[in-house]
Amino acid sequence: MIVSNFLKEAITLTPTHKQAKPMLVVAIVALMSFLGVLTETSMNTTFPALMKAFHVSLSTVQWVTSGYLLAAALVMLTSAYMKRRFTNRQLFMSSAMLFIIGDLLCATAQSFPQLLAGRLIQAGCVGLCTPLMVNIILDVVPRAKLGLYIGIANVIVLIAPALGPTFGGAVTAFASWRMIFWLTLPLALLLLILGSGQIHQYSTQTRLAFDWVRFGLLGAALVALNLGLTTISSRHWLVVAALLIVCALCMAVFLRLSRTSTRFLFSLTVFKQPAFLFSFLPYLTLQFANVGINFLLPNYVQEVFGASALIGGLILLPGSVFNGLGQPVYGWMLDHFGGRLPLLLGDGLFTIGVLAMAALGPAMGVLGVTIAYLIFAIGRSMAFSNSVAYGLKALPKALQPDANALYNMGQQAVGGIGTTVLSLLMTAVHHPGWSHAQNIAAGSAWAFGLLVALGIVIFGLYWILLRRTGSTATGNE
Incomplete structure (x- = not known):
């Protein structure tokens, strides 16, 4: 019913100009972003092969992922400026070309620096396409339907993290890690051709001077x-x-x-809006928890329960499926019931899932961990995507591109921090009388406890958000 209603509404949505099929444009841009995320998550399974091929250490090879995420975050910082300065077609064509050039560099890499350069160039694809997708939706979709349409678009992008490890592992096992790039290259070329004919403009451009100094300072701070x-x-x-x-x-x-600059990066006045601030902070916290626990749990079941690497990956699969395919339903809930139901229910499920892991620990077994993660993933996904949609609904139109830039940059930047913090807690306990599995279990309990505390903090932030925004972002708008 939801999907059929979406299709009917998509047909009736027309931009202010004479261009047609705006949601086809969103799909093309989302699929381009999908390819970027797919290659990103696929590379996580190739580290042993890359270390052997290029004779580098694990600490060096991990920059294939962490450097990619950091570069994507820096490009996303510029999306508010890009939105105002360049056309949708220019941005999409640039992102597609960056992906294709990066694909070729990686597929033919004869050294690790060449591979890393290819990955950093490809990061520009996700850095441009993900904000572009949301900005197009903001241009062509009525405010009261933003939740559903952002949810539909997110399905395409969020399926990639679920498929990535399996795709990368299978390709590496049966062929070569280079085939990850050769297989995605034809799809990128096809999207480039489709996008060149379908992507149009729905807003006017303004010539602005880019603030390179402030951009450099933010980049240096993130690095x-x-x-x-x-x-x-x-x-x-x-x-x-x-x-x-x-x-x-x-x-x-x-x-x-920022107090005196006359050049443009993004507007800091967006932080004065409660709708942004109290949705942005939970959004970052939920991403911190998600990326961190996705690293922790596969290692946890292997170290504590002696499970295989295959089982370690499979425990995330049910939650990942609901994370992606549930997006339209979660967005529909926001549009029809307002923010209170999906935000508070989502955070409640998130907290219950990690509370079960913290309280029961090794007594849960592999099946118990899988179920707890499923509850966590449903709640996290429901709250995560609706944090953005609710915040954007309640913001003035003029500030939406700035908020979108910060949402996207923040979720990229904070992901690596979540992995670092939770991995440090997981390995922090070294009791001399305990086995390795017992020490890992104890350290992981601290990590789960931190996530429980964050769930409580998120509840407080949502409570303030709902009280401060009132009826400005209700589903009936």
């Missing part, structure tokens, strides 16, 4: 923060402190310059 957190595991505390100080100084200078 220093990520390097500082990843250095914690090596116990080089002076280096960690120096990097975190650099991050703080860059942010301080950025904020000071």
Whole structure:
């Protein structure tokens, strides 16, 4: 029923200009972003093969993923400027070309620097396409239907993380890691051709001067923060402190310059809007938890229960399916019932799932962990996507591109932090009288406990959000 209603509504949606089929445009852009996320998550399973092929360490090869995420976050920072300065077709064509060039560099890589360069170039695809998809929806979809349409578009992008590890593992096992890039190349070329004919413009452009200084400061802050957190595991505390100080100084200078800058990056006035601030903070926290626990649980069941790597991946599958395919339903709930139901229910399920893991721990067994993760994933997905949709509904139209840029940049930047923090907690316990499995179980209990605390914090933030925004983002608008 929901999908049939969506199709009927999509036919009736027409832009202000004479271009047709705006939702086909959204699908093309979303599929391009899907390819970027698919290659990103596929690479996580190729680390042993890459280490052997290029004779590099694990700490070096992980930059294939962490460098990609960081580069994507930096490009997303510019999306508010890009939206105002360039056309939809220009942005899409650029992103498709970046993906194709990166694909070719990676597929033919003869050295690790060439592979890494290809991955950093490909990060521009996701960095441009993901915000572009939402910006097009904001241009052509009525505000009262934003939840459903953002949910439909997110299905395409969120299926990629579920398929990525399986796709990457299978391709690497039966062929070569290079085939990940050769197989996605024809699809990227097809989308480039389709997009060149279908993507049109739904808003006017303005010539703006880009603020390279503030962009550089934010980029330096993000790099220093990520390097500082990843250095914690090596116990080089002076280096960690120096990097975190650099991050703080860059942010301080950025904020000071933002008061007087006449060049454009994004508008900081969006932080004065309760609809943004109190949806943005839960959004970041939910992404922190999601990426962190997706790393923790496969390792947890292998280390504590002695499960195989295959089982470690399969325990995430049921939750990942609901994470992707449930998006239209969660968005429909927001449009028809307002924010209270999906936000508070989602956070409640999120908290119940991690509370079960924290309280029961090894007594749950593999099946119990799978069920708890399923509950967690349904709740996290329901709250996560609707945090953005609710916030965008309640914001003035002029500030929506700025908010969209920050939502997208934030979720990319905070993901690596979640992995770092939860992995540190997981391995933090070293009781001399315990086995390795017992120490991992105890450390993981601390990680689960942190997520329970975050679930309670998110509830408080949502409570403030719902009270401060009132009826400005209700489903009846």
